[in-house]
Amino acid sequence: MTVRSERWLIRVHGLVQGVGFRPFVHQLAETHGITGWVLNDTLGVQAAAYGPPPALGTFLAALREQAPPLARVDETRVEHREPVDEAPARFEIRQSERAGRTDTVVAPDAHICDACLREVFDPTDRRHRYPFTNCTHCGPRYSIIRGLPYDRAETSMASFAMCERCSTEYHDPLDRRYHAQPNACPDCGPQVTLSGPEGPRATGDEAVTAAVAALAAGRVVAVKSVGGYHLAVDARAEAAVARLRRRKKRDWKPFAVMAADLTAVDTVADPTRAESTLLTSPARPIVLLTKRRGALPETVAPRNPKLGVMLPCSPLHHLLLDRPGLDVLVMTSANISGQPIVYRDLEALTDLFEVADLVLHHDRDIEVRVDDSVVLCAEHPDLAEPLTIFLRRSRGYAPYPVRVAEEQEPVVAFGAELKTTIALADGTAVYLSQHIGDLKNHQTADSHGQTATHLTGLYELRPRYVACDLHPDFRTTRFSAATPAERVYPVQHHHAHMASCIAENRLSGPTLGVVFDGAGYGVDGTVWGGEFLVGDVTAVDRVSWLRPTPLLGGDRAVREPVRSGFAFALDALGDDDAVTAAFPVLGRLARRERHVFGVMFHRRINAPLASSMGRLFDAVAALLGICSLAEYEAQGPIELEGLLERDLTLGEGYPFGELTGQDGTRVDPRPVIRRVAEDLAAGVDLAEISRRFHTAVVDMVVRRCTALSRVHRTDQVVLSGGVFLNEFLAVNCLVELRRAGLAAYGHRLVPCNDGGISLGQVTVASSRIGAERGSEKNGPRTD
Amino acid sequence: MLNTTIADQEIVLDHGTGARLSRELVELTAELLGDVYVGEMEDSAIVRTAGEQLAITTDSFVVDPPLFGNGDIGKVAVCGTVNDLAVLGAEPRYLTLGVILETGLPLSRYATVLRSVGEAAREAGVVIVAGDTKVVRPGEADQIYLNTAGIGVFRRPPLRMAHVRAGDSILLTGPIGNHTVHLLSVREGLGFERDVLSDCAPLNGLIADVSRSPFGQAVHSIRDVTRGGLTAVMHEYARATGLTPHLVEEALPIERAVRMACDMLGINPMNAANEGCLCLFVQQAAADGVLEVLRGHPYGRQAVIVGTMVEGEGGEVRVTRPDGRVDLLDELQGAELPRLC
């Protein structure tokens, strides 16, 4: 008996347009002996598939599992099925129905695919050594889009008319370049130019070759990459790295490197399998790998067991790394002193010669500045799978949405002040922008506004509500008030952190939030940062926190960890003599400075109380003499963690105290500081002190959570806040909380630092709007 | 609207810092007074009596400590009001003096303060025409509070914020931060009080020199940089003019000892209060000329150009950092709060 054929009407949701999805469906149908048609419409992709049900079943499964590299299939659904007697003879790609907004779905930028790469290195191919080779499976997307709809005319490729051969590829549904908007070749597409301070020196392949020669000679070359300019030098040449450090005026902040391929990666670092998978993913993030000691000059990433490594993310990078011996380049963001990464040619050619000898640029404009993404992949025998920690979620990921459990109200969230991102809700999707940066900078502030407009424009969303931080002085807060939104929802900083972790894990119900970061504005107007919160997305109570310590000089304490060292030490040991006796680094401060710090501490002069966990880490780093002044954010905590050499074994933890008050329990760091002093006096190895301190924090988290879970009757715990970028803490807290019987969750999709806070702001605002609407319906009428 | 602002709120210390909350308190005051309030929110009011224009202002003084290294509350009370009249282009003439005394204040301290009032008035060329004293129980006031009101006459058209134009240079007549650091240091025993002195001075003579000079017409507006510091002044002008003040941090006149103290304390000198420093908005072409006149006067020897008014979207203030980065200078809500995460 033969199985009767059926007709299945299939609907595919997700990022399925402009990524070669229809040709893929076509090919897949042919493989499975399916006939019918596929088309793009306003909701995504729709297909009618004719064939025997078993074949249709495997076809459907393959649609999800074998989707093209840039596609993200959120859902495949059979909308209708019926037996049929007759089927079409072939499978065809039908013309898109172009109306509606899903035409605007934008893919993140992606690395060049293998097929394209083969062409670039094939001397007989017409795209041999062409730096702008791409197809529907690869290449730039988000960074070159100007507006709607996603068509060549609305990208920075608009000024390049396709030659006949490119045009043929573009219009052939069976070609890899069918509707590849940035399609180009040497005859019709963009060209590179190498310029010195005096002007252009070479163009085309000659420019690339000359740039490679300059790199090999130890020169600093600014390279126009996907989302902005990088500064490149030969990472193996100590003098070249030193030159770059001198010109950038950066002594300590680790540089990331770009390695030619996995073989080159292996010579400088020791990637795990999971890390290699991340390295080779189309997003091509910077992955923090375990450094091979001595492989590169120490100045590339000083005082750090990790090395940020990425693989080439554009054909141009592959060409730059094609010379034997020059297989690892330092690739650091090209920016002038604290400003955002340079992405416009005019700016590059006027400003970058301060640091670069040469600038390698080209005439395909970058429309949206997108920084490199940075991730860390932590492993532990008790973790079912490696834990991906995003330090920055930007190129290759933005603006792909995070799927949340609840349908969201039309909210746009503006983030905090540093590492700002914007989040935009659309149903269960929350679109997260690229990393925007520090909004105190006026260029960044401008691009914050532009990104909000750009993103809402791209998705044709008109958010009615705005969410922002509670901090009255944040620019985002004031920017929110100036928008035409129906209502602005200020969200407490740590509640937003907690909510972002709840949202990405799709949790519901009462939850314990452990939120540790540098500082955030608390509901009581004081500075928070070492918080245990209980509640949900709508509201939380602060039930426990780090006992507050004065922040000597406000923000200056953040740049000068020695101030926190002094404050915590004075708090724990009582007087100046005890403090200087216990900690030599404090004895080296000028007497006058110690006097002023002491007065500030006791009289609270410009010394607001802060319950900040980040400052406690600063304090310990400073007291151990590791980092008194921070050149970059969180340098103290990073170097303190660095002493652990990525070994996650727990040590003998110091004891935190607990002070029970009417309003909640304060965790007292003073006993910890006293034990640090004792160990330091006893000559205990700094790495061991660091391990005991880190362990103390893990123990404290587990003890507090266990107690709180009993009182508040929930065993669900989320970990958030920038302190959880610390691999030791993130992993051990998860593992130990689970061992204690609690359901603990961390971040895997968005950064736990302020880069992820906009997601939390969206969900908090949205749930409040929902709750208000509910109470309007049911509540007593007051009018 | 008014009721929602008032409900459940109380006065907090930040309502007195010169930053955003102070401004909002002043705005609320004007709103509460309603149609009887006709002031224009400049340093002095301009009224017309019998054909003559007068400048009128009033100020209360709460200085902690009331007696400090190179001055006291008496000098501050005269200079503050004299300067408020003078910055509008008026010639200060008459003052009134109100005194609130706490029981237990040594009479010798009172004498010191009142002698200072006399000395400062003499220097400024004003006379005290009326006065009042009240005594309160211990704890109801802190030693001594003063109030002065002042009247000035115009020998020239008044200076107004509205006269400021894009392209105007921004000038300061002297270093910033001294008064705050000096007072804080005396009060808390920080040890800077001998290296850093208060700048408190009557500045009507300095302003008169500029007005009489050939560049008088090129001076569009003047403000004394007091509570809230340069930051507050810049934001006030940004709001009032719709222009963007753009400062150059390296050009700011800050004494070495003040810089060191501010660094240690984590205070931004731009937010610090002064009692003898003016900010002038001057037509660019005349800026150097004005500078020269200012530098010829004892209170303007360290005058400098610190920035420019540029076209902008309004409301924001920019500052070029020593490394070339351009940052936004924020208006604070009250005292400075940490923002870094």
Ligand SMILES: [Fe+3]
């Ligand atoms: Fe934070």
Ligand SMILES: [Mg+2]
């Ligand atoms: Mg005044």
Ligand SMILES: [Zn+2]
């Ligand atoms: Zn490709």
Ligand SMILES: [Zn+2]
């Ligand atoms: Zn072509």
